[in-house]
Amino acid sequence: MTFVATLVSNPAAPAVDDAAIAAAAAALPAPAAAVVLAPGVAADLAFEAEGAVSGAGAAARVAIHALEDAVRGALGGRPIDVFVQRVDGRRKRLLVADMDSTLIGQECIDELAAELGLKPRIAAITERAMRGEIAFEPALRERVALLAGLDAGVVETVFRERIVATPGAATLAATMRANGGYAAIVSGGFTVFTERVAAALGFDEHNANELIIEAGRLAGRVAEPILGQDAKRDRLHLLAARFGLSLSETLAVGDGANDLAMIRDAGLGVAYRAKPAVAAEAEARVDHGDLTALLYFQGYRGAEFVEDRQ
Numbered sequence: 001m002t003f004v005a006t007l008v009s010n011p012a013a014p015a016v017d018d019a020a021i022a023a024a025a026a027a028l029p030a031p032a033a034a035v036v037l038a039p040g041v042a043a044d045l046a047f048e049a050e051g052a053v054s055g056a057g058a059a060a061r062v063a064i065h066a067l068e069d070a071v072r073g074a075l076g077g078r079p080i081d082v083f084v085q086r087v088d089g090r091r092k093r094l095l096v097a098d099m100d101s102t103l104i105g106q107e108c109i110d111e112l113a114a115e116l117g118l119k120p121r122i123a124a125i126t127e128r129a130m131r132g133e134i135a136f137e138p139a140l141r142e143r144v145a146l147l148a149g150l151d152a153g154v155v156e157t158v159f160r161e162r163i164v165a166t167p168g169a170a171t172l173a174a175t176m177r178a179n180g181g182y183a184a185i186v187s188g189g190f191t192v193f194t195e196r197v198a199a200a201l202g203f204d205e206h207n208a209n210e211l212i213i214e215a216g217r218l219a220g221r222v223a224e225p226i227l228g229q230d231a232k233r234d235r236l237h238l239l240a241a242r243f244g245l246s247l248s249e250t251l252a253v254g255d256g257a258n259d260l261a262m263i264r265d266a267g268l269g270v271a272y273r274a275k276p277a278v279a280a281e282a283e284a285r286v287d288h289g290d291l292t293a294l295l296y297f298q299g300y301r302g303a304e305f306v307e308d309r310q
Contacts, residue, residue, distance in 0.1 A: 002087045003053065003064075005031070005045045005071055008286070008293040009080045012167070014040030015288075020078055021045070027074035028067070038302030042293075046087065061283070079288040083297050085268075090299045092268055093245055095176050096236045098254030099187035099194055099208070101130070102272050103169045103201060103291075108193045109143055111162045112218075115154050118146055131275045132257030136188060136228045141221075144211065148220025152213045155192045163193070166272075168291035170201040174306040175295055176251075177202070182243060186235045188227055188258045207235055233261035253294060254278070270294055 007024055009015035021043050025031045031047040053063045064084050071082045100107045113122035122143045129139040173183040185194050185206040194206035210223040225231070232254075240250050252259070252266035255274040263269030263282050271282035272291065279285045286293045295305060 001049055003047055003049045003084055004087050004090075004299075005047065005068075005082060005084045006037075006042065006297050006299075007045070007071075007075075007080050007082060008042045008289045008296045009040070009078075010289050011038070011041050011292065012290075013079065015078050015080050016040055016043050020075055020080060023074045023076065024071045024082070027070045037296050037300070041302065042296040044299065081286050081289050081293055083284045085284075085297070089248055089267070090297070091179070092176070092249055092251040092298060093181045094236075094239055094243060094250040095173065095181060095183045095294075096186050096232075096239065096250065096252045096262060096266065097169075097173075097183070097203075098232075098256065098259050099185050099197055099206075100189050101255045102253060102259075103166055103185065103197060105164050105166055106162060108158070108163065108189050109140075109147075111158045112147055112150060112154065113143070114162075115150055115158070116147065122146060129258070130256035132260075132277050136258045137226045140188065140209070140226055140228075144218075144222045145220045147211075147218045150218045152192075152211075152216055152218060159193060159196050163197070165197070165201060166291055168289075168293070168295075171305050171307065172291045172294055173202045175300060175304065177204070178306045182239065184235070184239055186227070186232045186262065188232070188256075190222075229258040229261045232259060233265055236262045236265055251294065251298075253291075268294075268297065270297070 007016045021034045025045055028047045031045040035044040068082045068084050097103055107126050110119050110123040113119045125139050125143050128134045129136050183203045185198050185203050187194050187208040189208050190211050191208045194208040198206040209227050212219040212221045248267035250266045251268045252262040253270040253272050255272050269283045271279040271285040
């Protein structure tokens with residue numbers, strides 16, 4: 001059975017040179033010649049595998065992760081992400097992405113809290129929720145309650161002055177859409193931000209929680225039911241069904257514990273700069289690259305990327 005190991009570094013700090021490729025190849029069973037996806041940035045190494053790696057289910061995934069770890073070890077600490085998968089079915093047709101700390105570098109609720117001088121207090125709760133140490137839904141209600149009375153007009157200011165898109169986010173969406181895919185944001189954050197981020201990055205749709213606003217100010221409440229982990233997974237399934245796709249044709253990416261259900265169910269679930277519990281469970285993880293790593297994992301070459309809109 002044919003597999004491929006993909007090596008990806010950050011485009012801002014290329015590290016996939018000939019020496020890195022040779023080191024990775026030495027850790028793989030009889031690899032074919034490397035296919036360079038982008039010089040210095042990404043490369044594929046195809047190989048044939050038997051035994052546990054070529055099986056199915058949890059045992060195969062454990063064997064594949066062990067092989068990935070062997071390649072990482074051979075790379076000697078180089079800042080390169082490694083992902084091993086079957087060659088068949090690499091290209092995905094549905095992208096479901098988390099927003100906060102995934103498509104953007106910030107947690108929007110923490111930035112709103114900064115307007116009230118409460119960022120450290122709220123950010124601490126956010127961190128615990130994203131690590132899975134406390135339940136997401138009550139943590140969200142608690143944090144939103146602390147925002148009561150905030151002028152709703154600050155949303156535009158926060159978005160314009162503090163929210164920064166993750167490198168590669170728009171390119172990821174644009175390239176998948178140009179190749180027949182659909183891109184959706186599914187966030188535990190707020191629609192007042194997802195609508196702006198979706199428009200800026202070229203996503204087809206967005207789904208998030210609704211902040212209740214009364215007389216131009218945040219009421220300190222969020223509309224129920226809250227879009228949490230189960231709702232994210234349900235949205236993945238709903239979108240796949242809408243487009244007549246199998247889950248194997250889907251891609252989900254996120255960083256927090258509330259992303260785990262959709263990451264587990266997607267054909268390719270990716271932990272992006274994720275909390276430890278998420279990185280440990282995801283099929284693939286990106287610790288060094290930007291979001292274009294998800295395109296290289298699908299076998300896209302850099303020359304095929306559709307330039308982002310930023």
